[in-house]
Amino acid sequence: MVVVGDLVTDVLVAHGGPIELGSDTAAAITVSGGGQAANTAAWLARTGRPVTLVAAVGDDPAGRERVAELTAAGVTCAVRAHPQVATGSVVVLAGPEERTMITDRGAALLLDPADVRHAIQASEATHLHLSGYPLLHDGSRPAGLEALAAAAARGLTTSVDAASAAPLRAAGRSAFLAWVRDCDLLLCNADEADVLAGPGTADAQAGRLTQHVRNVVVKQGAAGAVWVSRDGGVYSVTPARVAMKDPTGAGDAFAAGLLAAWCSGQDPEAALKAGASLGAEAVASIGARPLG
Numbered sequence: 001m002v003v004v005g006d007l008v009t010d011v012l013v014a015h016g017g018p019i020e021l022g023s024d025t026a027a028a029i030t031v032s033g034g035g036q037a038a039n040t041a042a043w044l045a046r047t048g049r050p051v052t053l054v055a056a057v058g059d060d061p062a063g064r065e066r067v068a069e070l071t072a073a074g075v076t077c078a079v080r081a082h083p084q085v086a087t088g089s090v091v092v093l094a095g096p097e098e099r100t101m102i103t104d105r106g107a108a109l110l111l112d113p114a115d116v117r118h119a120i121q122a123s124e125a126t127h128l129h130l131s132g133y134p135l136l137h138d139g140s141r142p143a144g145l146e147a148l149a150a151a152a153a154r155g156l157t158t159s160v161d162a163a164s165a166a167p168l169r170a171a172g173r174s175a176f177l178a179w180v181r182d183c184d185l186l187l188c189n190a191d192e193a194d195v196l197a198g199p200g201t202a203d204a205q206a207g208r209l210t211q212h213v214r215n216v217v218v219k220q221g222a223a224g225a226v227w228v229s230r231d232g233g234v235y236s237v238t239p240a241r242v243a244m245k246d247p248t249g250a251g252d253a254f255a256a257g258l259l260a261a262w263c264s265g266q267d268p269e270a271a272l273k274a275g276a277s278l279g280a281e282a283v284a285s286i287g288a289r290p291l292g
Contacts, residue, residue, distance in 0.1 A: 001044060001263065002123050002156075004116055004147040005037025005131025006108045007055035007070070007079060008088035009062050012248060014286055015095055032287050033069045034090055035108070036163060037131040039249045039288045043256030043278060045074035046290040049263075052076040054119045054147075058087040058107040073290070078119040082107045092288075094248050101164075109139035113146035120150040127263045128156045129255070132163030135179050136171045145179060157263070160213075161255055162188035168195050177212045185262075186213040187255055193218045202226045203234055215268070217258065217275075219251055225275065227268040235268040239276035242284055249288025254279035 012034075015027040033042075041053040053070060057063030059081040066087060067077050088106035092099055111134055120128065128151035134144035151158050160180045162168055168176060173196055180186060186209060188196060197205035206216035206228035219225045224238040257278030262271040285291050 001049055001051045001127045001129060001259070002054060002120055002125045002151075003037045003041040003044070003051060003129045003131070004054045004111075004134065004144070006035035006088060006105070006133050007033070007038040007053065007057055007066050008035040008090050008106070008108060009066060010034030010248070010288060011089065011091045012287060013091065013093050014245075015093065017095075019093065028286070030287060032289065033066045034092070034249075034288050035088070035131075036133060036161060036252055037129075038066070038070060038075075039252035040129060040131070040161070040256050040259075041075045042070060042073045042289045043249075043253045043282070044260055047256060047260040047278070049260045050076070052078055052119060052123055052125065054078045054111075054116050056080050056082060056107045056111045056115075058085045059083040060087055062087040062089070063107070069289075078115065080110075080112060080115050082110050085110060092248050099247055105133075105137065105140075108133070109137055111140040111143040113143045116143045116147045117150045120147065120154060120156070126156055127159070127259070129159045129259060130161070132161050132168070132176070135160075135176065136163060136167040148180070148183065157185075158183040159185040159187065159255075159259060161251075162186065162192040162196065165189075165191035165195050168192055177209075181212055183213050185215045185217065187217045187219065187251075187258075189219045189251060190221070203228055203236070217272070219254060221247075221250075225254070225272055227272055229268065233268065235272060237269070237272035237276050239280055242280045244283045245286055247283055250279045250282040252288060253282035253290075
């Protein structure tokens, strides 16, 4: 599998209560690897699935550390280091139920279409997973579009994660759906589904989106997820309740579990269950990546 998107540094601020604006708020602060695509690749490696990450970092200590972490986790890194540009970074404010991200995309905006095309052409992969973030920014959009075009040329199946509601709204619903038209699977959370499909139940939203893509999964956090296919199939899963320590990366882990199962030939219901299982593992620990 080839995964295309961001590799950044996460500064995770895990706070147990409301942030005291203008004053002090107690929190546990950790610095580690992040980025939606990189997290998904790490969780895919955790499942034993061979995976290559295509991304861009700065030629700086942070970039070298981020690549070394993924390599140690079993991810093949097709990552270009750009001189005189900082590796992207994200401050993640993670509370008990939700998280907010403050983002400096840095070198991620320099993701190169030629690097993406070469990695896909050189790979023995059968599936491309594209984080939506490259599509949502002018600098990296050509690389995101090239990923989908190169995958189509090689006959790979494709999936896209809608990434984040605010930049998705800024890019525009119509534009985004045109960019991902006829991909095999679109994953979005409830907020992203509202942007792309308008208000409604998750299965109704997913059904509307199958006019543009072949299959849609709407993630609803602890409430589970629903999968709707263009042929009318509807599947859902409600995960077991687990104690949540940190929601950061849970959606990326869910995507990895789901894709690992689906690309191995399992049906949508089994894929949803596999995604929910890996997502539950993610929320039970601090940080966006697998432990150990």
